[in-house]
Amino acid sequence: MLFMIIVKASKNSEEGNLPDADLREAMTxxxxxxxxxxxxxxxxxxxxxSNGLRxxxxxxxxxxxxxxxxxxxxxxxxxxxxLIDVKSREEAIEWAMRMPDPQGxxxxxxxxxxxxxx
Numbered sequence: 001m002l003f004m005i006i007v008k009a010s011k012n013s014e015e016g017n018l019p020d021a022d023l024r025e026a027m028t029x030x031x032x033x034x035x036x037x038x039x040x041x042x043x044x045x046x047x048x049x050s051n052g053l054r055x056x057x058x059x060x061x062x063x064x065x066x067x068x069x070x071x072x073x074x075x076x077x078x079x080x081x082x083l084i085d086v087k088s089r090e091e092a093i094e095w096a097m098r099m100p101d102p103q104g105x106x107x108x109x110x111x112x113x114x115x116x117x118x
Contacts, residue, residue, distance in 0.1 A: 002041070002115035003084050003092035005099065009077035010107035014048045014070065019104050026100040034084060039095065045080035079103070089114070 019027070034040035046052075050070035057064050071077060080102070086092045092112055101108035 001086055001088065001092070002117055003086060003089075003096075004113050004115055005082040005084065005092075005096050006078055006111040006113060007045075007080040007082075007102045008109040008111065009049070009079040010103040010105075010109075012103060012105065012107060013079040014050070014077065016048050016050075019102075023100060023102075023104045027102065030099055031082070033098070034082065034095065039084045039086050039091075041083040041085055043080070043082040046078060049077050083115070 018024070031040065031043055034043075048070065052069040052071075054067045054069070054071070055064045056067065082099075084092060084095055086095065092114070096110060096112045099110060102110060
């Protein structure tokens with residue numbers, strides 16, 4: 001079963017601030033554990049939304065609208081993700097619960113979502 005651990009953005013990540021050395025080390029160790037267990041498919045961080053854009057489709061059949069970032073409400077934005085392949089939802093939850101606070105400073109929030117496999 002595929003699950004995505006979605007790391008929510010924070011004020012710090014939206015400002016382009018990298019985590020401190022201790023948190024980077026803890027995240028490296030966590031990712032190494034995922035790899036050693038054979039469950040990690042991919043892990044990536046994203047640039048701040050100021051480097052991104054949104055494409056919306058407000059009217060069916062008409063041209064999409066492009067809006068440049070940055071976007072407000074960091075908690076609604078994604079700062080990174082880890083894709084894992086596990087045997088059960090419970091195992092995915094266990095791995096998600098082991099992740100260090102991904103933003104540090106008590107700002108971290110993650111979301112766990114199962115990926116459709118068609």
